[in-house]
Amino acid sequence: MEFIRGLVLLNRNNKVHFAVTTSAADTLLELLEYYRIPQQDFADRVGVSQKHVSDLLKRKKFMSADLALRVQRVTGIPAEMLLGMDMQYKLAQGISEASDKTEKYLQAYDWVV
Numbered sequence: 001m002e003f004i005r006g007l008v009l010l011n012r013n014n015k016v017h018f019a020v021t022t023s024a025a026d027t028l029l030e031l032l033e034y035y036r037i038p039q040q041d042f043a044d045r046v047g048v049s050q051k052h053v054s055d056l057l058k059r060k061k062f063m064s065a066d067l068a069l070r071v072q073r074v075t076g077i078p079a080e081m082l083l084g085m086d087m088q089y090k091l092a093q094g095i096s097e098a099s100d101k102t103e104k105y106l107q108a109y110d111w112v113v
Helices: 024-034 039-046 050-057 065-075 079-098
Strands: 003-005 008-010 016-018
Touching (some): 024 050, 024 065, 039 065, 065 079
Antiparallel strands (some): 008 016
């Protein structure tokens, strides 16, 4: 039996499984498309280059606290939400990347619950 706790699922053995997460890039892309805002205009308003916005949208870069606060001021999207989304996304990506390593990589010791 699984219990849904926000973006986290717990199975019978109390192992944590992350549900599919999105990054701030998804929210920004949706906003830019919905309001037909060019990347350059958005970049000018938040004080970064158009390339930086493009890298954010492609998940090559992630939100800093300073940038999240500027995006909040320009769009009204809470900085905490944007930073939280990026953190959850990066954590989920880190977990999935670990599966590509050797069998012993990140193997928990037997005393870990």
